[in-house]
Amino acid sequence: MSATAQALSGEAGEADTMTDGFHLLIDALKLNGIETIYNVPGIPITDLGRYAQGQGMRVISFRHEQHAGYAASVAGFLTKMPGVCMTVSAPGFLNGLTAVANATTNCWPMILISGSSEREIVDLAQGDYEEMDQLAIARPFCKAAYRLTYAQDIGIAVARAIRSAVSGRPGGVYLDIPGAMLGQVMDAVEGQKTLVKVIDPAPRMRPSDEAVARAIGVMKEAKRPLIVIGKGAAYDQSDDLIRQLVEKSGYPFLPMSMAKGILPDTHPQCASAARSLVLKESDVVIMMGARINWLLSHGKGKQWGEPGGKRFVQMDIEPEEMDSNVEIAAPLVGDVGSCTEALIAAMDGEGISPPKEWLDQVHTKAEANMQKMSTRLQNNNHPMDYHAALGVLKQAINDRPDTILVNEGANTLDLARSIVNIHKPRHRIDVGTWGVMGIGMGAAIAAAVETGKQVLAVEGDSAFGFCGMEVETICRYNLPVCVVVFNNDGIYRGDGENWGGGDDPATTVFVKSARYDMMMEAFGGVGAWVKTPDELKQAVEAALSSGKPTLINAAIDPAAGKESGNIGNLNPQSVVAQRLYPQARTQK
Numbered sequence: 226m227s228a229t230a231q232a233l234s235g236e237a238g239e240a241d242t243m244t245d246g247f248h249l250l251i252d253a254l255k256l257n258g259i260e261t262i263y264n265v266p267g268i269p270i271t272d273l274g275r276y277a278q279g280q281g282m283r284v285i286s287f288r289h290e291q292h293a294g295y296a297a298s299v300a301g302f303l304t305k306m307p308g309v310c311m312t313v314s315a316p317g318f319l320n321g322l323t324a325v326a327n328a329t330t331n332c333w334p335m336i337l338i339s340g341s342s343e344r345e346i347v348d349l350a351q352g353d354y355e356e357m358d359q360l361a362i363a364r365p366f367c368k369a370a371y372r373l374t375y376a377q378d379i380g381i382a383v384a385r386a387i388r389s390a391v392s393g394r395p396g397g398v399y400l401d402i403p404g405a406m407l408g409q410v411m412d413a414v415e416g417q418k419t420l421v422k423v424i425d426p427a428p429r430m431r432p433s434d435e436a437v438a439r440a441i442g443v444m445k446e447a448k449r450p451l452i453v454i455g456k457g458a459a460y461d462q463s464d465d466l467i468r469q470l471v472e473k474s475g476y477p478f479l480p481m482s483m484a485k486g487i488l489p490d491t492h493p494q495c496a497s498a499a500r501s502l503v504l505k506e507s508d509v510v511i512m513m514g515a516r517i518n519w520l521l522s523h524g525k526g527k528q529w530g531e532p533g534g535k536r537f538v539q540m541d542i543e544p545e546e547m548d549s550n551v552e553i554a555a556p557l558v559g560d561v562g563s564c565t566e567a568l569i570a571a572m573d574g575e576g577i578s579p580p581k582e583w584l585d586q587v588h589t590k591a592e593a594n595m596q597k598m599s600t601r602l603q604n605n606n607h608p609m610d611y612h613a614a615l616g617v618l619k620q621a622i623n624d625r626p627d628t629i630l631v632n633e634g635a636n637t638l639d640l641a642r643s644i645v646n647i648h649k650p651r652h653r654i655d656v657g658t659w660g661v662m663g664i665g666m667g668a669a670i671a672a673a674v675e676t677g678k679q680v681l682a683v684e685g686d687s688a689f690g691f692c693g694m695e696v697e698t699i700c701r702y703n704l705p706v707c708v709v710v711f712n713n714d715g716i717y718r719g720d721g722e723n724w725g726g727g728d729d730p731a732t733t734v735f736v737k738s739a740r741y742d743m744m745m746e747a748f749g750g751v752g753a754w755v756k757t758p759d760e761l762k763q764a765v766e767a768a769l770s771s772g773k774p775t776l777i778n779a780a781i782d783p784a785a786g787k788e789s790g791n792i793g794n795l796n797p798q799s800v801v802a803q804r805l806y807p808q809a810r811t812q813k
């Protein structure tokens with residue numbers, strides 16, 4: 226029963242025929258199928274959370290808004306409906322804003338709802354409690370930002386927020402709710418009439434026939450074709466169509482990190498293990514919901530082989546994405562599902578099939594690289610290195626392919642991404658386009674809450690430090706999350722030294738052998754401290770079969786990691802520094 230209907234069915238008296246801003250907001254969210262709020266309470270939204278719970282919504286309260294926000298954004302990625310994060314004004318709002326900006330960058334739908342203080346005081350800068358012009362501050366960081374003044378506008382504002390978040394290229398939306406608006410009352414029947422159910426919030430967008438014919442024309446000429454699949458395709462959920470296109474074309478495919486599992490990494494056409502070769506040697510590349518941004522070296526440079534040696538077909542819902550970095554020979558503007566469906570239909574009779582030599586070349590390279598890797602994964606080095614630990618986790622996910630993998634860190638991220646196979650769509654969540662540290666616990670919580678599945682969060686010790694307090698949230702809601710902290714005593718490596726020779730530790734190192742496992746125990750979860758692959762295996766097995774909140778503190782050789790993982794080349798270089806610090810020359 227909706228809150229307004231409940232009010233109507235009560236005893237006679239004015240309050241019984243009225244509703245208020247609080248309840249209209251809850252009704253508006255529920256009417257549109259939003260059942261969960263990721264929240265940190267406080268003035269003016271403490272009661273909003275209580276009432277939402279009172280009305281049967283799931284309200285997950287966090288310890289810090291950034292993680293509530295990350296959780297909402299990951300819920301958006303997983304469900305194609307905006308995740309909702311709710312915060313207090315000024316500082317809470319700012320904490321949540323990072324997540325909205327990150328969601329927008331990743332093209333994930335979410336709505337940040339923040340309480341705000343009295344507008345007439347804010348606008349005259351008279352120093353209200355938690356005063357801030359939140360709407361103006363939010364605008365540059367999100368896809369759209371709206372402020373409510375009257376309770377009767379809640380229905381339309383929520384509808385607008387949902388549509389803005391999910392239509393076209395998805396993104397983060399900000400909804401500003403002045404505290405006073407929540408308390409406004411109106412007739413319940415009239416209030417109900419103001420609510421809006423969004424019809425077809427993200428309409429399908431089909432590419433034109435000409436665009437499809439152009440793409441087929443490019444594909445027909447391909448001698449060394451490649452498909453690159455991105456997280457936009459994972460978001461789209463047209464998993465079967467994507468598989469059909471890949472298999473019908475016979476093209477090798479390369480999944481970007483969060484697109485792993487749309488087709489299993491073990492699929493015979495998966496070219497991940499021959500990544501350098503296919504990027505360099507391919508002549509036609511079909512991009513499916515993946516931007517040609519820094520993660521793909523902007524489509525240029527030696528990674529991509531001969532300049533001008535490639536033609537791109539790009540599927541994207543955002544027309545302006547085309548030609549952003551390189552010329553797109555055949556733009557396919559539309560949702561991945563519609564574009565893929567159109568290509569599959571248009572391929573018939575066009576003789577599209579890649580030359581056998583190309584497939585053999587890719588296959589041979591991939592096999593050789595996988596062989597090399599598999600020996601490294603079985604090492605029994607002491608102290609344990611990344612490869613040995615990840616060999617264990619790879620097996621754990623192979624045995625339980627339904628487990629959702631969350632992953633952040635530098636070496637911990639880069640190595641886990643290439644080592645741990647993913648078998649199902651949207652079963653890997655990571656740092657995304659920004660490479661943001663601290664998304665792990667929010668992502669793990671959202672994955673568990675939204676899917677009910679077991680989560681394995683593989684975290685660098687630094688990455689974990691950005692969000693570690695949320696293990697209390699995991700314990701409080703008793704979520705099936707196993708966190709494995711790759712504890713190498715620091716950022717990239719734990720063996721750095723102070724280059725000035727002073728007593729302070731190096732900027733990149735932490736307390737040695739820190740007991741992160743005891744943090745989980747402090748809140749009633751299971752902790753384990755492991756130093757060998759066998760111990761790790763046992764602890765992970767126990768965690769994944771019990772479903773209990775668990776933190777496994779895995780000791781990793783402090784000297785095993787590389788500076789900045791795989792992206793050390795992005796660090797600015799200076800000849801002056803190389804003269805001043807002999808150590809700088811040996812940094813990789």
Ligand code: ADP
Pocket residue numbers: 331332394395454455456457458460461481482483484513514515516517518520540541542543546559560561562657658
């Ligand atoms: P990755 O990091 O995996 O390479 P990106 O985040 O760079 O992926 O790219 C995702 C792209 O997918 C964005 O350009 C976005 O506009 C696009 N996109 C998002 N949703 C859809 C969709 N449903 N259909 C087509 N393209 C989409």
Ligand code: TPW
Pocket residue numbers: 633634635636637638659660661662663684685686687688689711713715716717718786790
């Ligand atoms: C919000 C910069 C990139 S990677 C990283 C930092 C601080 C931590 C790497 O250490 P970790 O992994 O997690 O222990 P490992 O295995 O290599 O030791 N602040 C934010 N985001 C980013 N990306 C950074 C800082 C960074």
Ligand code: MG
Pocket residue numbers: 685686687711712713714715716717718
């Ligand atoms: Mg580390």
